[in-house]
Amino acid sequence: MRVIIHLGEPFWRAAGTRQVELALAEDATVAEALAALAHTAPALAADLAYNEAQPLVFVNDEAATPETTLPPDARLHLVWPVSGG
Amino acid sequence: MPATAIIDLTTGHIDIAPTPEHLIRALLGGRGMNMLYLRRFLHAAGDPRAVDPFGPDNPLIFGAGLLSGTIAPNAARFNVSAKSPETLGLGDANCGGFFAAALRKAGFDRLIILGKAARPSYLLVQDGRISIREAEGLWGTTVPQAQERLRAAHGPGTVSAVIGPAGENRVRMAAIMTGLKNAAGRCGLGAVMGAKNLKAIAACGGAPIPVADKDALRAARIEQTNYLQSSRVIQVLGQLGTPFLYEVSNRLGAIRTRNSQDNFFEDTLVAAEIAKYSDKMLACTSCVVHCRHRNTLGGEGPEYSTIGLLGANIGIAPTDQVIMLNNLVNTLGLDASSTGTILAWAMELYQRGLIGDAMTGGPLEFGDYERVVDLIYDIAYRRGFGDVLAESTQAKRLFPPEAADYLIAVKDLPQSDPHDVRYIKSFALGLAVASRGADHLRNRPTLDILRLPDEVRRQVFGIETSADPTAYEGKAGMVAWHDDIYAVADCLGVCKFVTHGFNSPHLLGYGHFAELIRAAIGLEFSQAELREVGRRVVDLERLINLELGRTRADDTLPRRYFEDPMPARATQGHRIEPDRFQKMLDEYYAARGWDQAGQLPEERVRELNHLTEYEEGAWV
Numbered sequence: 155m156r157v158i159i160h161l162g163e164p165f166w167r168a169a170g171t172r173q174v175e176l177a178l179a180e181d182a183t184v185a186e187a188l189a190a191l192a193h194t195a196p197a198l199a200a201d202l203a204y205n206e207a208q209p210l211v212f213v214n215d216e217a218a219t220p221e222t223t224l225p226p227d228a229r230l231h232l233v234w235p236v237s238g239g
Numbered sequence: 240m241p242a243t244a245i246i247d248l249t250t251g252h253i254d255i256a257p258t259p260e261h262l263i264r265a266l267l268g269g270r271g272m273n274m275l276y277l278r279r280f281l282h283a284a285g286d287p288r289a290v291d292p293f294g295p296d297n298p299l300i301f302g303a304g305l306l307s308g309t310i311a312p313n314a315a316r317f318n319v320s321a322k323s324p325e326t327l328g329l330g331d332a333n334c335g336g337f338f339a340a341a342l343r344k345a346g347f348d349r350l351i352i353l354g355k356a357a358r359p360s361y362l363l364v365q366d367g368r369i370s371i372r373e374a375e376g377l378w379g380t381t382v383p384q385a386q387e388r389l390r391a392a393h394g395p396g397t398v399s400a401v402i403g404p405a406g407e408n409r410v411r412m413a414a415i416m417t418g419l420k421n422a423a424g425r426c427g428l429g430a431v432m433g434a435k436n437l438k439a440i441a442a443c444g445g446a447p448i449p450v451a452d453k454d455a456l457r458a459a460r461i462e463q464t465n466y467l468q469s470s471r472v473i474q475v476l477g478q479l480g481t482p483f484l485y486e487v488s489n490r491l492g493a494i495r496t497r498n499s500q501d502n503f504f505e506d507t508l509v510a511a512e513i514a515k516y517s518d519k520m521l522a523c524t525s526c527v528v529h530c531r532h533r534n535t536l537g538g539e540g541p542e543y544s545t546i547g548l549l550g551a552n553i554g555i556a557p558t559d560q561v562i563m564l565n566n567l568v569n570t571l572g573l574d575a576s577s578t579g580t581i582l583a584w585a586m587e588l589y590q591r592g593l594i595g596d597a598m599t600g601g602p603l604e605f606g607d608y609e610r611v612v613d614l615i616y617d618i619a620y621r622r623g624f625g626d627v628l629a630e631s632t633q634a635k636r637l638f639p640p641e642a643a644d645y646l647i648a649v650k651d652l653p654q655s656d657p658h659d660v661r662y663i664k665s666f667a668l669g670l671a672v673a674s675r676g677a678d679h680l681r682n683r684p685t686l687d688i689l690r691l692p693d694e695v696r697r698q699v700f701g702i703e704t705s706a707d708p709t710a711y712e713g714k715a716g717m718v719a720w721h722d723d724i725y726a727v728a729d730c731l732g733v734c735k736f737v738t739h740g741f742n743s744p745h746l747l748g749y750g751h752f753a754e755l756i757r758a759a760i761g762l763e764f765s766q767a768e769l770r771e772v773g774r775r776v777v778d779l780e781r782l783i784n785l786e787l788g789r790t791r792a793d794d795t796l797p798r799r800y801f802e803d804p805m806p807a808r809a810t811q812g813h814r815i816e817p818d819r820f821q822k823m824l825d826e827y828y829a830a831r832g833w834d835q836a837g838q839l840p841e842e843r844v845r846e847l848n849h850l851t852e853y854e855e856g857a858w859v
Contacts, residue, residue, distance in 0.1 A: 162490065163483045163510050164475050201471070210688070212490055217809040219690070233487045234475060236742045237658065237666075238685035238735070 155180055155226040159191055161198075162233035165209070169195040178224065184211050185220035187230060210235045241268070241305075241348035244369055246362065248435055249295055249354030253369050258348060264762065265850055267730035268305035268348060270331060271776040273320035276300050276351050277329070278783050278851045281322060287786045292324035292427075293409060293434035295355040301342065301400065301440065302349040304732015308340030308448045308524060310460045311755045312467060312747065313734035315339055315523035318423075319400075322787070323675070324434075325411040325427035325577065325631045326651040329783050331675045332414075332428050333729055334400075335523040336421030341398035341442035356436035363393065366444040374438040378407065381570045382416045389441045399441040403572025405619040406433040411631040412577035412653070416569065420531065420539035421523070424574035426652065426675055427631065451761030459754050463747060464527045472743045476530045476736060477520065481543035483510040485657075488547070492808025493659045496551040497605050498583035499647055499797075502659050502805045504551035512558045513546065528736050538566030541575075547657020548579025553586060554605030564611065571619035578618065580653030581628050582611060587645050594638060599624045644798045650789065652676020654797075661800050662810040663687055665714040668823050671794045672718065674780035680735060682721040684714070685742045699744050711819040715826035722831075723773030727752060730776060777831065778843050779851075791837045794824060 159174045166172045176190050188211075192199040202209065211218045212231040224230075241258045258272070266272045277300060281287035284296035291297065299321045306314035317339035323330025342348070346367035356371065359378035363370045377385050385401040398417065405413035406429030413429030414422040423429075432438075450456055467473050475483060486509045488494040496504045506512075517532040521539065533539050541549070541562055549568070550561040568575050588594045589603040596602070600623050603610065617625020627634050632651040635643050647654045649670055654677040660666035665684045673681035686699065690706045697703070700720050705713040721740055728738040731752060735741045739748035749766035756762055764772075784793075796815060804814045828837055839847075 162486050163479060208689070210487065210491070212809055215492070215808045217491070231490050233490050234472075234483065235689045236472065236484055236487055236685065237663070237688045238484075238656075238679060238683050238742050 155182070155224070157187060157224055157228045157230060159187065159230040159232060162231060164234060165198055165201055165232050168197040168201060170197070182224050183220065184213065184218050184222045184224065184230070187224060188220070208235065209233065241343070242346055242367075243349040243351065244347055245351040245353065246369060246371070247354045248352060248356040248360065248371065248437065251371055255369070262850070263305065263760070265772070266776060267727070267772055269302050269307070269316070269732050270318040270320070270333065270726065270729035271772065271779070272349060272730070273300045273302040273318050273331065274776060274779045274783060275851050276349070277320045277322075278779065278786075280351065280353065281783070281786075282851070287322070287783070288788050290322050292322045292327065292330070292431060295353065295435070297322050297431060299352040299428065299431050299435060300349065301352075303339040303343050305730060306755055306759055307732030308343040309450060309759045310456060310525050311733070311759060312460060312463050312525060312527050313523070313737045314525050314732045316729070316732040316734060317342065318729060319415055319428045321428055321431045323426035323428070323652075324409070324430045325633070326676050328650055328787050328789060329675055329780055330426035330428055330431070332423035332425040333680065334415070334417055334421055334423035335734060336417040337398045337524050338400050338417035338421075338442065339732055340524040343448050344446055345442045345444040346446060350440065352435060352437065355434065359436050359438055361389070361437065361439040361441060364440060364442045364444075365393070366446065377438045379404070382572050383419060383570060385439055386418070389439060393441055393443050396445070397441050397443040399439045401439040401572070402429040402432045403570065403619065405572040406430055407438070408619065408621045408629070409433050410573065410618060410621065410629040411633055412574045412581065412629075414572050414574045416572055418539065420569050422569065422574065424576065425655065425678065427574070427577075429572050450759050452758045455758035456755070459758050463751055467527050467737050467746060470743050470745050473528055473737070477528050479510040479514065480520065480530045480532050482508075482513040482532075482541070482546055484543040485509055485546050488658050489551075490808070491662070492805060492810040493662055494547055494551050495647065495654070495657045495659050497554050498552060498587040498645060499659055499799055500587065501807070502810060503808050505556040507556045507558050508546050508550045508561060513541065513562070516558065516562050523734070526734070528734070530736065534562050534566070536562050536566055538562070538569055540569070541565035544656050545575040545579070548576055548583075552579050552583045552657060553611060555608055555611065556606070557608070560608045564615070567612065567615055571615065573615065573619060576655045577631055577653040578615065580647055581631055581634070582614065584646050585628060588638060588642050591645070593642055598627065647677070647797045647799065649673070649677035649796060650675070650793050652678065655679055659805065659810070661805050661815055662813045663708040664711050664815065664823065665708070665717055667796055667800060667815050667820070668714055668827060669718045669721070671796050671820075671824070672827060674777070674784060680725065682718050682725060684717045684721050684740070686740055686744060687714070687717065691744070695744060699740065709813065711816075711823050715823055716830045718827060719830040722777045723770050724749070726773040726776040727769055730772060731756070775847075778839055779847050781833070781837070782839055782844065782847055785838065791824070794837065796820070
């Protein structure tokens, strides 16, 4: 199935694009999508695997966890996990 | 030893004395020490509740952090404290930039200003001396004009803390500015300065700040800088500044929009758009982050808070317009957070017909940039409807009673940051209990959004907590933990961006702070002793609030956060359930060792009374 991942700050700068389209197996999870993303855009791998904090992921505007199963044509948003300014 | 000065503007008398070591051991400096003197001088004036924030008895205290001005990482900050004209409660504002270092190099770590000058005046602090000077040619100037004239008069190295027209006109949300953007903005303390006829404090002089062990401090600086710069959060802040937080809150559905009637807004305000107007990243004294933009429209910033509150919250989307509003409030000396919150409140009141053209002088719609520009000028100069809004939250008295239902404030302080806290319950509790009112920099558990593994949270907080940001359980101890470490950072003058727990579990904690204090001051503190200082400061602030008439009922949230569910995105449907909030508050009081009315144990009150005892002729 096809999913689109929108890359927020600072991910898109490393990837050089705001948006990545991926083909995944049916019932793929968020974790599998991120692994596929790191494979497609190796420059992102360090940020995605960074142990300080995992990115926040939204699937069709809903908060998601690595175990969340993706529906077909899912829209994922990846943003850096911060909240204080 | 650092020196404290008390300046009586009424009589012109100035006393200077070393700051006693036993007080440094108890409260370090900065915010903690300010609170000691605030309580002492409010009591010296009689009943703290009767002290008029604009009267001569209200002490206005500038206190540099214990490490400020040294090479300790990000030790640039100072606090200004007084009884707040905006909240009528404890007033305190924290500020970065270069003023704290300049004040210490001029020979002082703390200035306590009493009385009222007969004529507009400013203080010149130079080479261990303080003089009160007439503010001829300064009164009536904007913030950048005043700073420039003081540099012209006293040399290019002069750093000044000034008020703009807003402070002169006693606008209850007036800031004290130490640069184009660096502001002691919260609680309207610029208006206290204006009420004292004090336009500025100019600090100059190049005496080095005494350091106990220069080699040890240099080694700690290098080691801690390397540690901090390995943090990805620090790297991103240095590249993009705080505007990068907007996208996170907006995507979540937690950006205060149109006075929190909505919870997401336009993508025109994301960091990449702001960066188009930035030509340089700037830093404060000894900073290793460099998070402040210099913008190409003639100012510095905007920060995330300003983007949210003078953008989404008042319905203004064009990037350049939000930056221009940022520059305007800074030029006039207004707190951006309060200004954005009060404007949005008025816009909703107009939308609902609770106030009309007869009061506002014309339409007041969300998104009307030209109207907002005019109103900001009118607030600063107290003209027309701007004179009403210049009362900030105290304008409640001038509006219909139901207007208070739409005010996003706690303890009459407009909420500081643009994050809608109905989703993350620990944020909500933090706002409710913060000593100066709705404020995220007293205790925000920013790690709560990360869903960190159990063992990591246990290691950080030392207690059992929930990984679910929407849970009510296990959050009270987390807020109390942040209360303490943020208080210690404020006492040391260290920026939150490098403080353990603020957006990363890998920043400077009590162990790092103890190492810096040992090297810079020559005093030994264990990690437990430092946390106890944080507890003591939070308790002292609680005691001041209780003495100013605050009760448990004031530890609450805006009506909207309890009653109106968030309308969209991932946070849709979330609100704060009142019964569960009260249970969280019970747990918080227990975590702090307070009783269920929020009163301190008698033993702690005795300890704090002993610390703040005032003896005539022995004021330090």
